[in-house]
Amino acid sequence: MAYQFDTWVAKYLDVATVRDDHYPAVLELVWQPRQHVVATQWLTPIMDRSLMKEPELMKGFQSSLSKLLVPELSTPVDAFHSYIIRKLQALGSCWFPLPDAAPHRDWISGDTWLHMNLLGVWRKQRAKTSDWGRAL
Numbered sequence: 001m002a003y004q005f006d007t008w009v010a011k012y013l014d015v016a017t018v019r020d021d022h023y024p025a026v027l028e029l030v031w032q033p034r035q036h037v038v039a040t041q042w043l044t045p046i047m048d049r050s051l052m053k054e055p056e057l058m059k060g061f062q063s064s065l066s067k068l069l070v071p072e073l074s075t076p077v078d079a080f081h082s083y084i085i086r087k088l089q090a091l092g093s094c095w096f097p098l099p100d101a102a103p104h105r106d107w108i109s110g111d112t113w114l115h116m117n118l119l120g121v122w123r124k125q126r127a128k129t130s131d132w133g134r135a136l
Contacts, residue, residue: 003031046089047096061095 009023103113
C-alpha cells in the first residue's frame with residue numbers, strides 16, 4: 001500500500017467564534033491500494049473433492065496431468081502461474097465433476113426447480129446487460 005500524509009494548522013477555517021484562541025489541526029491522508037490487489041470473493045466450487053478418493057478417477061487425473069504441457073521457463077511468472085492454475089482447474093472439473101444441482105426441499109418439483117434455475121440465469125444475464133447491472 002502506498003500512502004502519503006500531511007498535517008497543518010487550518011488558520012483559514014472560520015469556526016464562528018469572537019476570539020480565535022486556537023486553530024484546528026488537519027490531517028490529510030491519501031491512500032492508494034496496489035493495482036494488482038483483487039477484492040476477495042466467494043469462490044464457487046468447480047470440482048467434487050469427494051470423488052478424489054476414488055482410485056480409478058485419480059489415476060486418470062494423474063495420467064492427464066503427466067501429459068500436461070509445461071510452459072517454458074522464460075515465461076513470466078504471472079503467466080506461468082495463470083496457465084498452470086487454469087489447466088489444473090480444467091482437469092479437475094473434467095475428472096471430478098460436481099453433481100447436478102437438486103432442490104433442497106422435498107416439496108419442490110422438478111419443473112419448479114428447472115423454472116427457478118432458468119429464472120436465475122435470466123436475471124444474471126439481464127443484470128449484465130442492463131444499466132442497473134453496470135451501476136451495481
